[in-house]
Amino acid sequence: MSTVPTNLRYTKDHEWVKVEADGTVTVGITDYAQAALGDVTFIDLPKVGRQLEANDVFGTVESVKAASDLYSPVSGEVIAINSSLNDTPDLVNREPYEKAWMIKMKLKSPAELDKLLDSSSYQSIL
Amino acid sequence: MSTELNRTPLYDLHLELGARMVPFAGWEMPVQYSGIIEEHLAVRHKAGLFDVSHMGETRVRGKDAAAFLDAIMTNEFSSLRPNHARYTIMCYPDGGCVDDLIIYRVSHEEFFICLNASNAAKDIAWMKSQVGDWKVEIIDECSQWAQLALQGPLAEKILSSLTDLKLDTLKRFGFLNGEVAGAQNCIVARTGYTGSPGFEIYIPASQSTQVARAILEKGKPDGLLPIGLGARDSLRLEAGYPLYGHELSEKISPIQAGLSWTVKFTKPQFIGRDSLLLQTEKGVSSKVVMYSLNDRRIARPGATVFSGDKAVGEILSGTLSPVLNKPIGTALVTTGSNLDTLTVDIRGTHLPLQITQTPFFK
Numbered sequence: 504m505s506t507v508p509t510n511l512r513y514t515k516d517h518e519w520v521k522v523e524a525d526g527t528v529t530v531g532i533t534d535y536a537q538a539a540l541g542d543v544t545f546i547d548l549p550k551v552g553r554q555l556e557a558n559d560v561f562g563t564v565e566s567v568k569a570a571s572d573l574y575s576p577v578s579g580e581v582i583a584i585n586s587s588l589n590d591t592p593d594l595v596n597r598e599p600y601e602k603a604w605m606i607k608m609k610l611k612s613p614a615e616l617d618k619l620l621d622s623s624s625y626q627s628i629l
Numbered sequence: 630m631s632t633e634l635n636r637t638p639l640y641d642l643h644l645e646l647g648a649r650m651v652p653f654a655g656w657e658m659p660v661q662y663s664g665i666i667e668e669h670l671a672v673r674h675k676a677g678l679f680d681v682s683h684m685g686e687t688r689v690r691g692k693d694a695a696a697f698l699d700a701i702m703t704n705e706f707s708s709l710r711p712n713h714a715r716y717t718i719m720c721y722p723d724g725g726c727v728d729d730l731i732i733y734r735v736s737h738e739e740f741f742i743c744l745n746a747s748n749a750a751k752d753i754a755w756m757k758s759q760v761g762d763w764k765v766e767i768i769d770e771c772s773q774w775a776q777l778a779l780q781g782p783l784a785e786k787i788l789s790s791l792t793d794l795k796l797d798t799l800k801r802f803g804f805l806n807g808e809v810a811g812a813q814n815c816i817v818a819r820t821g822y823t824g825s826p827g828f829e830i831y832i833p834a835s836q837s838t839q840v841a842r843a844i845l846e847k848g849k850p851d852g853l854l855p856i857g858l859g860a861r862d863s864l865r866l867e868a869g870y871p872l873y874g875h876e877l878s879e880k881i882s883p884i885q886a887g888l889s890w891t892v893k894f895t896k897p898q899f900i901g902r903d904s905l906l907l908q909t910e911k912g913v914s915s916k917v918v919m920y921s922l923n924d925r926r927i928a929r930p931g932a933t934v935f936s937g938d939k940a941v942g943e944i945l946s947g948t949l950s951p952v953l954n955k956p957i958g959t960a961l962v963t964t965g966s967n968l969d970t971l972t973v974d975i976r977g978t979h980l981p982l983q984i985t986q987t988p989f990f991k
Contacts, residue, residue, distance in 0.1 A: 541649075541859065542666045544949050544956075545925035547976075563976065565927060567665045567859060567949045570976070592925065596664075 505535035505629055508600055512616065513625035514576045519600060520619055523607075528616075530576060531604045532564065532595065535629050540566040543595040548584040548605060555579060557615060561606060564595065573605065577615045583607040637682035638775045638837045646845075646855050654747035656683040658858055665859035669951040672825050672864055673990070675852035676781035678844050679861060681829070682837065685749025686774045687756070690739045691765035698732065698740060701759050701900050703883060703892040709734045714802045714818055718883040718891050719752065720901030724908060725879040728752045729871065729888075731820060733804055741816070743776075743829075745873045759900070775837030779844060780827030780856075780864075787848040788828055791840075792817065796828075810843035812836035822861065824868025824990045863948040866957055869919060869988030875930065875945045876917050876959050884908040885961070886917045915942065915963050920971075920982040921989065922956040928973045928980075934960050935979060941966040944973060950989055957989055 507513070512520045517536035521529040537543065545565040555561055555575040562573040585604050588594060594603040610616070620628075634657040643650060648659030659680065661668065671677045689698060698706040704717035711734050719727040728748040733741040744752045749771050756767050779788055789796050791810045794817055799805060804818035809830060816831040832840050845855065862872070871877045877886050884892065884905055892905055922928060927947050934942035947958035960982065962971065972979040 541661060542664050542949075544927065547926075565925070567863065567927070568660070570927070570929065 505533065505538060506600070507533070507535075507622045507626045507629075509622045511600070512576075512619035512621060514574065514619060515628060516574045518574060518576050520576045520616070521604075522616065526610065526613065527582060528577060528579075528608050528610060529604045530606050530608060532573070532599060533625075534599050537596050537599045537603075540564060540568065540571060540595075542567045543592045546588045546592050546595065546605065548588070549581050551581055551584060553581045555581065555608070557618075575608075576619060577608065578611040579608040580611075581606050582609050635683070637680055638834045639680045639682060639841055642838055642841055643680065643855075648855070648857060651858070653858055654683060654745070656746055658683055659855070661857040661859045662855045665857070665863060666949070666951045668854055668856045668860035669863050671852060671854040672781045672823055672856060672860065673952060674782065675854075676779065676783040676787055676827075676848050677823075677854050677856035677860070678841065678848065679778040679780065679856045680775075680841065681778050681861075682775040682834070683746035684776050685744035685746060685752065685771040686776075686831065687742045687744060687749075687753050688735075688739065688768040688770055689742065689756070689765055690768065691763070692738055693764040694738050694740055697760070697763040697765045699896055699899060700763070701756065702730075702732070703899060703901065703905070704732075705893045705896055706732060706734065706740065711736055712804055714804055714820060716802075716891060718877070718888060719755070720883070720899075720905065721879065722900055722904065724882040724884070724901045724904035726873065726877045726881065726883065727755050727879075729873055729877055731818075733816070733818065741831075744771075748873060773834055775832045775834045777830045777832065777837065777841055777844070778821060778823075778827065779830065779848075780821045780823045780825050781853070782826060783848070783851045783853070784825075784827035787844060787851060787853060788817070788830075790847055791843055810840045812840045815840070822868075822870055823864040824870070824988065825864070862946070863951060866946055866948055866959070867950050867952055867988065867990035871917075872946065881917065881961065882908060882913070885913045885915060913964060915961050917945065917959055918962050918968065918984050919959050919986075919988070920957065920973075920984050921950070921953060922973070922980055922982065924956065924980050926975045926978075926980065927956045928958055928960075928975055928982075933974045934962055934982065935972045935974060936966045936970055941971070952990055
């Protein structure tokens with residue numbers, strides 16, 4: 504069974520979003536997504552400063568089996584990327600919700616957060 | 630394409646073992662259990678058990694069996710001794726491949742043939758269409774057999790504890806008939822598709838689950854794992870073995886695939902001989918090459934290969950080599966291209982291909 508932490512929000516594309524105390528958000532992919540991908544071998548992330556609209560492709564996660572696009576859950580500016588994933592992409596398999604965060608974003612419109620799924624709604628589509 | 634997928638006799642066991650099942654060649658097969666990389670390394674260092682019951686089987690029997698096979702296969706079977714097997718290609722007249730096969734000589738007038746799952750029906754129909762005046766019968770045994778592959782350095786230790794067959798006397802491409810884990814009438818061959826030592830075991834379908842369970846249980850203390858199709862692909866690519874539909878096809882001949890050693894021009898006639906001889910003498914327009922990438926990105930089948938800004942080929946197979954810890958694969962490249970300067974386009978980025986002549990794992 505996939506774990507779905509209750510303190511996060513989710514997209515139907517299996518990204519998770521954590522709202523930080525300062526209002527910025529951290530984005531990664533869910534336990535369900537990493538299990539479906541299998542052994543992750545490479546993650547292509549955007550440059551800091553890139554402006555994203557909700558549903559834009561912001562990168563690629565690649566496993567032995569396939570390459571999959573990553574979709575931005577919200578609109579905003581990329582303010583940090585997790586460069587440790589360059590050397591240890593398998594962190595995504597081991598700790599999808601913690602150490603394997605992918606990007607941090609400054610939100611354009613906090614109202615967009617309301618469109619995201621809560622943990623029980625996300626759980627129900629798995 | 631029919632949406633009804635076939636299931637092997639081990640389907641329930643796969644679910645019990647936590648396999649992720651996927652459609653493959655019309656079958657519902659395990660792609661992985663614990664993870665492709667872990668499974669791959671288990672085969673290289675310990676042992677792994679594969680369900681390859683989706684593969685097809687047929688029997689060719691009759692007074693002309695050997696001569697018939699010599700006439701429709703690229704390799705030679707009249708010279709094969711009983712209890713030995715040989716790898717071959719079956720070609721169309723134009724040199725394209727119907728399939729690649731392993732053929733086991735059971736007796737003077739009887740051969741047992743392993744077919745690729747996706748080609749089994751096509752192969753049997755093709756062979757029947759070639760019978761003409763030859764005194765042979767072609768018997769479809771696809772549904773009668775399950776097939777397990779037990780591969781890895783500890784495979785012989787594990788299997789020898791489950792059978793009285795003299796495995797230590799069995800040379801590569803030799804086979805024996807007998808009992809394995811209580812199942813009668815099995816065929817045990819020292820063959821494989823991984824590059825690691827091991828066996829392929831044909832078991833009457835109804836008895837296959839007990840054999841698989843016995844092997845899993847006996848091998849567990851030695852680190853044996855069940856292995857899915859994902860690792861099967863990365864293992865065969867490291868070992869440089871072709872997969873029909875990728876390195877061999879109706880469009881890619883054995884000469885292009887680098888399998889000239891399977892084509893015996895010393896035979897006066899066989900289907901495809903004239904075309905393959907012409908390809909050998911005049912050269913082929915494109916050839917299969919093996920590559921590795923110094924990157925983390927995997928080149929997927931269909932990705933374009935470039936020499937400078939000119940497209941000169943495409944990727945046929947690609948995966949991550951867990952032994953080298955980098956992407957490897959095969960590509961079909963126009964003859965005459967400078968192999969030192971090839972690149973592959975992965976989502977807009979051109980990455981240099983390191984071409985190699987020898988398999989990554991031997």
